[in-house]
Amino acid sequence: MTGSSSASRPERAHILLAEDHTMLRGFLEMSLTAEGFRVTAVKNGDEAHAVLENGMQADLLFSDIRMAGALDGLQLACWVRKHRPAMAILLQTGFTELLTGDFPVLRKPYSPAELIDAIRAALPKPSVGCAR
């Protein structure tokens, strides 16, 4: 289904996942980890902001749009673009909202294959399969 396994082609790209739906967050973490990504999962925009402010480095922000707290996904993405320009951004949403700026958006629901494709497409080219 998802193509490669972590053993055959490790991808060490680090993903910061922000998603407020607990079960979905857990499953996404499992899916992405199984694919060989390093994942830091947080439960809203404010937490994501906090870990980045505390110096954590990540290659990609993968964030839900509608989340409680001071920063929703879109605001978080704008903050990241401004303060961490090297970081790639992918948003996801289950709503039909159109105001997503020029960020790539993954529409829920999606299959594991669609998830991995979208993540790969969003990651900056050098870090895809850069496995050392």
Place this chain on the structure above:
Amino acid sequence: MTCPRRNSAVRCLAMSTERLFAALALLLTALLAAPACAACKIPLPTISLRALDDRTDADPAAVDAEVSRRLAALADTDSLQAAELYVVQAEAASLMNNPSKVHAAAAASRARLRRLSDAAIRDALEFRLVLIEADSSVSDTEFTTALADLTRLEPTMPADSLQHACLLIMRSGVNRRLGKNDDSVSDGLLAHQITTAANAPSATADAAFELAYTYWRAGLLLDAINMADEVIDYSRSAKLPGELARGLQVKAWILTRMQRYAEALAAIAEARQLDIGLSNTADAAYADLGRCDVLLKMDRLDEAEGSCVEAEHEWTAAGRLDQLPRAEVVRADIALARGDPRAALARLNPILSADLGKVPASLLPDLYHSRSRAFSELGRYREALADLNAEERLNESGDRDRRNIAAAILKGNFEAEAAANNIRLLRAAADSERLLADRQTLIRNITVIVAALLSAAILLLWWNWRRRKESERLREVLQERSAFVGRLTAGIAHEFNNQLTVMQQGLGMLANRPSIAGDPVAELLIGEMQRANRASSEITAQLQSFGRQQSLNPQNISLQELFARIAPTIAMVAGDKVRVEVDSGSPPAVVWADERQLSAALINLIANARDAMPAGGTVKIRADMPQASRTTIAVNDQGTGMTPEVLSKATEPFFTTKSLGSGSGLGLSMVDGFVTQSCGSMRVESVIGHGTTVTLELPAGSKAS
């Protein structure tokens, strides 16, 4: 909305929905004429011209005269100074509400700019020209041009510069004017972000102002009021009395729409105080007119009239005689509220029979609207309808469907006065207004279970409504309620999408487990679950598109061209066994509708026709213009047909005769919703064994364009 006691449907409906929009649009348009963002005014390259440039806001007429004098004295070779002087002239003309002079000056400036070699200067002056022209746009065409110009210039400026923010602020207003509320909010949010980061309170207040206005436009009153508060906070802390007055004015209008009249009056009073402090008599007059309108809504008619008179005095004192009709139209409304349509006519007739070029363009729709009400009170329905049509032609696209509702109801009145229906009509309108205001809070807090219960309750209401529909002409007004159900549905769909994603991820991981590989039963079960999951996703997607607030963007569409464009999709939907014959009429029919929605509706109908002919056959699509003003599109199949029972339920949402899983039952109800929203109607005729014909009747487009 509360309504006056007298039972004229037209007047009451007008009070409940029309006046709010009309009066607010009128005043906010006037307020918006205030110079946008100070950072937009890039200093002129020639230092000696800057003092002149700075005086433009204060005294445009004097500056205009001075510019003409200097242009006459200028050597023909001095392209730079000439280009700059024309920029100043354009700005002065914009402040004096003279759009044709703005465009002429801008063209003259551009002709000189082309001779300059310094690209930086060219870009800077071009930016100012584009902003000035955008600011003085009146027609859809001008706004469309402004949008294109602004979008063209956007890449030339640094993303986080204040200039970029100014451009976005302007474009936010232009987008809103073109009915693109989503784009307007998007621009406003980005501008807001840039200005906040740059710590530019005045520009932040401008961005917040645009957001407040667009949110208000879109009916998102809570968001609108938050933004208005931000305008107020920023301009208060940065000590910007002009901005503060503007923010207070907007807030007053939002409060008025929320029926928080006392707070609205307080905000207006503070704004007026500030305007007077700034010796800005014209804006103080706007405040008085605003007060007048609130008092009119509170039925305090004598005080309302007093405020109007005050506004007229202030405009006279400020030399703004052109603004007097604004007060006259509200005074006419006061006369109507007093039950004296003749007095209203006496106020409106002189203005509408004089030279209309001198009346502010944004006011004309309101003048016609009020006179239409006066005529309808006097039983002169033919003239009332003529005025309503005049108003509709003038109105901006965002308002159009609301006006159409009023026109449709007036037409109904014209044919037969169904007084008994009116009261129910008003309650329905009031209910849907209230429901809309509550929905933001609702959707945010709702859990899946509560939402499911609520939607069940609302579906009951909906059934109930469908039953009554047969005997009453309430459909147009109650569509607002259906939009509410739709938004609720979209909220539920969102929650399901989260759950469906969890299942899809889980099933995907499960399928990859080594213990599953080679176990045929497990693989079969997982495959079936994945299929069921995908089918559920399609249902939520359809729920969402059903619930999406469809903002229609109607335009002239040649059906011949439309059919040619969607031919590949039609062929794909029809499949191998079904042939599609298209006749776009002779001469080819033209329709006035939203192209995307019309295409979707046609494709839905073709899919239905295909499903009705499992053994294959021919679908005939025929367009015709039986009258000059109406276009019909008939989609005919030779399929199984429908029984009268099925036919009567065909447009109910979720009704389907297809086997479970092959159709969601939303198709025909969506087509029906779109057609009704487009001021048209849908007719379904069916004979068992002979096939079905679905006929859409829509407003005809004009062939000229």
